[in-house]
Amino acid sequence: xxxxxxxxxxxxxxxxxxxxxxxxxxxxxxxxxxxxxxxxxxxxxxxxxxxxxxxxxxxxxxxxxxxxxxxxxxxxxxxxxxxxxxxxxxxxxxxxxxxxxxxxxxxxxxxxxxxxxxxxxxxxxxxxxxxxxxxxxxxxxxxxxxxxxxxxxxxxxxxxxxxxxxxxxxxxxxxxxxxxxxxxxxxxxxxxxxxxxxxxxxxxxxxxxxxxxxxxxxxxxxxxxxxxxxxxxxxxxxxxxxxxxxxxxxxxxxxxxxxxxxxxxxxxxxxxxxxxxxxxxxxxxxxxxxxxxxxxxxxxxxxxxxxxxxxxxxxxxxxxxxxxxxxxxxxxxxxxxxxxxxxxxxxxxxxxxxxxxxxxxxxxxxxxxxxxxxx
Amino acid sequence: xxxxxxxxxxxxxxxxxxxxxxxxxxxxxxxxxxxxxxxxxxxxxxxxxxxxxxxxxxxxxxxxxxxxxxxxxxxxxxxxxxxxxxxxxxxxxxxxxxxxxxxxxxxxxxxxxxxxxxxxxxxxxxxxxxxxxxxxxxxxxxxxxxxxxxxxxxxxxxxxxxxxxxxxxxxxxxxxxxxxxxxxxxxxxxxxxxxxxxxxxxxxxxxxxxxxxxxxxxxxxxxxxxxxxxxxxxxxxxxxxxxxxxxxxxxx
Ligand SMILES: Nc1ncnc2c1ncn2[C@@H]1O[C@H](COP(=O)(O)OP(=O)(O)O)[C@@H](O)[C@H]1O
Ligand SMILES: [Mg+2]
Numbered sequence: 278x279x280x281x282x283x284x285x286x287x288x289x290x291x292x293x294x295x296x297x298x299x300x301x302x303x304x305x306x307x308x309x310x311x312x313x314x315x316x317x318x319x320x321x322x323x324x325x326x327x328x329x330x331x332x333x334x335x336x337x338x339x340x341x342x343x344x345x346x347x348x349x350x351x352x353x354x355x356x357x358x359x360x361x362x363x364x365x366x367x368x369x370x371x372x373x374x375x376x377x378x379x380x381x382x383x384x385x386x387x388x389x390x391x392x393x394x395x396x397x398x399x400x401x402x403x404x405x406x407x408x409x410x411x412x413x414x415x416x417x418x419x420x421x422x423x424x425x426x427x428x429x430x431x432x433x434x435x436x437x438x439x440x441x442x443x444x445x446x447x448x449x450x451x452x453x454x455x456x457x458x459x460x461x462x463x464x465x466x467x468x469x470x471x472x473x474x475x476x477x478x479x480x481x482x483x484x485x486x487x488x489x490x491x492x493x494x495x496x497x498x499x500x501x502x503x504x505x506x507x508x509x510x511x512x513x514x515x516x517x518x519x520x521x522x523x524x525x526x527x528x529x530x531x532x533x534x535x536x537x538x539x540x541x542x543x544x545x546x547x548x549x550x551x552x553x554x555x556x557x558x559x560x561x562x563x564x565x566x567x568x569x570x571x572x573x574x575x576x577x578x579x580x581x582x583x584x585x586x587x588x589x590x591x592x593x594x595x596x597x598x599x600x601x602x603x604x605x606x607x608x609x610x611x612x613x614x615x616x617x618x619x620x621x622x623x624x625x626x627x628x629x630x631x632x633x634x635x636x637x638x639x640x641x642x643x644x645x646x647x648x649x650x651x652x
Numbered sequence: 653x654x655x656x657x658x659x660x661x662x663x664x665x666x667x668x669x670x671x672x673x674x675x676x677x678x679x680x681x682x683x684x685x686x687x688x689x690x691x692x693x694x695x696x697x698x699x700x701x702x703x704x705x706x707x708x709x710x711x712x713x714x715x716x717x718x719x720x721x722x723x724x725x726x727x728x729x730x731x732x733x734x735x736x737x738x739x740x741x742x743x744x745x746x747x748x749x750x751x752x753x754x755x756x757x758x759x760x761x762x763x764x765x766x767x768x769x770x771x772x773x774x775x776x777x778x779x780x781x782x783x784x785x786x787x788x789x790x791x792x793x794x795x796x797x798x799x800x801x802x803x804x805x806x807x808x809x810x811x812x813x814x815x816x817x818x819x820x821x822x823x824x825x826x827x828x829x830x831x832x833x834x835x836x837x838x839x840x841x842x843x844x845x846x847x848x849x850x851x852x853x854x855x856x857x858x859x860x861x862x863x864x865x866x867x868x869x870x871x872x873x874x875x876x877x878x879x880x881x882x883x884x885x886x887x888x889x890x891x892x893x894x895x896x897x898x899x900x901x902x903x904x
Contacts, residue, residue: 302766302776302814309775338813341775344782365845369783372838376785516750516795564773616795617750 279333285308285315291324292316296333300339311346316349325350327361335366343370349612353458408600412609416539423540428532435537442538443504443545453494453551458482460559461490466568472645475569479579482561487584491553493640495546496599500632505609507538508628511611512621520612530612539604546600547593554592587652595643599636606632657684658847659720661706666715674875675701679715681868681880686843688850688863690883693870699743699853700821704871706851707741707819708732737765740815743821744853746802748794750817754781754805755790772853780808785834800826807835811842817849818842821882824856833857836863857901861887865902869895 279298281532300306303368317321325346332339343362347370350357359367422428465481511534514520520530558580565571610628614620661683668675675698683689691699704710705717708724714724719735727735747759754793758777762768768776778790784804786797794802803826810818820839824832836859842848854860860883868880871894878892887899 294837302762302768305767306772308769308772310771337776337779337811341772341779345775345780363842363845368841370833370847373779373782375834376787378788608877611763617793619751 280304281306281338283312285312290321292322293326293328295328295331296339297333299334299336300332300342301336302338304338306338306342309342312342312346313349316346316353316355322400324356324358326358329362329366332363335363337365340369340373345371347374359495360600393647408613409606409609412612413605415531416457416535416605416608419529420539421535422532423536426554428536430529430533430537437538438537440539440542441506441550442499446499446502446545446549449498450495450549450553451556453498454486454491454556455493455560457490457494458486458557460560460565461485462558462561462564463568466564476571476575476579477563478561478565478569479571479576480583483558483580483584484558484588486561488588489595489640489644491550491557491590492592492596493601493636495549495553496603496636496640497595497633499542499546499549499600500603500607500629503542504603504632505625505629507604507607508611508614508625509621511608512614512624515612515614516616516618516621534612535604535608538608539601542600543597544600546596546603550592550596556590591643591652595640596642598613598639602635602639603632608637653759657686658681659718660685660687661851662716662718662721663706664716664718666702666705666717667713668705668710669713670697670701676870676875676877678876679868679870681877683849683851683866686847687866688839688843688852690860690864690867691851691853691870692855692860692883694872696899697870697872699870700805703741703819703821703851703853707739708736737813738816739819740810740813740817741819742803742806742810742821742823745903746794746799746806748802748805748809751792753791753793754786754797754808757794757805758809758812761809765813776812777808780811781805783811783838784808785831800828800831803827804831804835814846815848817851820850820852820854822855824854824859832859839863857899860899869898 281296281298281300283303284295286295286299316325343366347357349355351374359370407569419428431474462478462482465478466475469475469477469481511520514534523530523533558577562573562576564572565576606629610624610631614624659682659869661826663679663681666679667677668679679702689730691702693699701710705712708717711725717725719738722731722735724732724735748754750762752760755774755777762773762776765771765820778787781787781790784807786801786804786808789797789801789805794805803823807820807823812821824835827835839850839852840863843850850863852864864883866881867883867886869878869886870876871878878895879886879890881890883899886895890896890899
């Protein structure tokens with residue numbers, strides 16, 4: 278196909294554009310900037326005209342060029358003589374100009390400076406902390422509502438959520454906590470063997486798992502597995518205005534969506550942690566039997582002597598706290614999600630990252646508190 | 653630009669189903685080059701499903717969809733891709749990419765398939781938005797404009813590459829009467845000047861009679877088509893009570 282060609286013939290107070298070749302997007306069309314410059318440089322141009330008798334074909338390529346020209350002419354009081362253009366072009370151009378540009382709709386892109394970035398980030402951080410506090414407060418209130426039997430949510434949802442956060446999480450929790458127990462025992466065994474104190478591997482694994490590791494590991498697993506799912510689910514619900522629809526039906530998003538998830542994790546996390554305790558201790562036992570030549574019985578008796586009820590309860594308490602953290606952060610990120618697909622991805626990422634950070638911080642704070650209390 | 657009618661899309665013995673759930677069977681009709689073809693029928697009778705078959709998103713249970721004699725589902729991947737390049741599709745719910753501005757939505761196919769510069773692509777996007785009455789909303793995100801505007805932006809995106817065939821799924825649902833009229837004018841004008849073939853799912857009687865010159869009527873009860881042809885002729889000659897009720901708003 279012939280390339281699009283453009284010739285310009287200046288006359289006294291007008292410009293004549295002669296178009297030839299095929300003006301199609303596929304084959305490329307002359308840029309409008311060049312023509313606009315010619316319009317601008319010619320002094321006192323009052324009229325533009327066209328000669329398209331040599332033009333072989335056209336599509337949006339031609340219209341694009343014309344629209345840019347027409348815009349310039351309209352703002353500079355230049356007449357457009359469109360008699361030389363094909364009829365279809367004139368009619369489509371008229372359609373394109375039928376609805377005037379919405380005033381004030383145009384966006385201006387503001388330049389950003391480092392200082393304003395830092396300032397905005399700081400304000401954001403303060404706002405997000407405030408939001409989290411408010412959200413957490415509201416979720417506690419909805420929990421109280423539940424205790425008074427006034428919360429509105431679907432029982433069947435609750436069971437599905439519990440099943441997903443409980444039984445379905447067992448395989449990965451088994452694997453990870455078994456291996457953590459095994460690794461702890463392995464590292465400990467090598468050191469303790471030097472002193473002939475191999476049996477204390479049981480104390481090491483038992484106390485570490487029940488007090489801290491089981492809770493932290495299940496917390497991190499659930500943040501990646503379930504917290505992310507909550508953020509993605511609620512996030513796409515808010516993209517589709519489903520959360521708005523719930524609210525206009527008189528349901529509180531907090532009670533209907535957040536409460537069941539929080540309840541599920543508050544109930545299931547301690548159970549998962551107990552299970553992780555057992556799997557970790559079992560992992561330690563494998564090392565004790567294989568490397569240290571202890572018997573299974575010796576190992577388990579030593580574990581029961583080492584682990585106190587206090588250790589065990591500390592772990593359970595922590596896992597419940599972690600469960601609340603994962604559920605609240607997951608749901609918060611989902612509900613506050615923006616209105617597009619990218620925002621869902623960001624909400625999910627942010628849910629996992631902030632849940633893990635909060636879990637680590639919370640476990641450090643709780644450990645210090647328990648230490649001070651002497652538990 | 654219009655020459656003597658040549659078949660552009662031919663549907664032969666098409667049966668559509670989701671799993672075991674039969675939607676429509678034994679569809680036979682022809683869409684000529686430059687036709688404005690209306691798919692009519694009650695809600696849920698399978699109009700959107702038929703469109704998904706026509707644009708190659710869903711394979712027929714049995715039967716064929718031919719484009720100028722070439723069967724879509726019996727072509728190899730390269731030919732299918734070439735055929736698909738000639739389609740522009742507007743989905744019932746807009747289906748704009750929510751993480752992109754309107755300009756970026758329209759620019760994506762242009763960047764992929766043409767050699768235009770970024771500046772030119774931006775201008776083409778502005779033109780397409782202007783044609784659907786959305787000048788000045790270039791840098792808005794889909795979530796920031798109204799439902800009817802999203803519809804029109806979807807139409808602008810479908811037109812991005814000046815495709816040979818445009819498929820619109822209920823383009824005028826949710827539009828104000830003036831925008832709907834402008835849209836009808838645009839459809840007629842595109843057919844007139846670029847020779848575009850249009851396949852349109854719509855319930856708007858005014859629009860059906862104003863722009864349509866060919867149509868098919870799907871019936872949800874018997875799960876097959878009742879008739880095909882020019883809507884004006886159908887109104888005058890078709891004796892089927894369902895078609896008459898549809899075309900006269902139940903008056904006859
Ligand atoms: N993905 C799907 N799976 C199963 N059934 C579907 C699916 N999409 C639509 N249907 C069914 O197909 C029928 C036709 O749907 P559709 O083509 O969307 O109707 P409409 O004519 O209103 O556009 C409906 O009864 C719907 O329930
Ligand atoms: Mg539909």
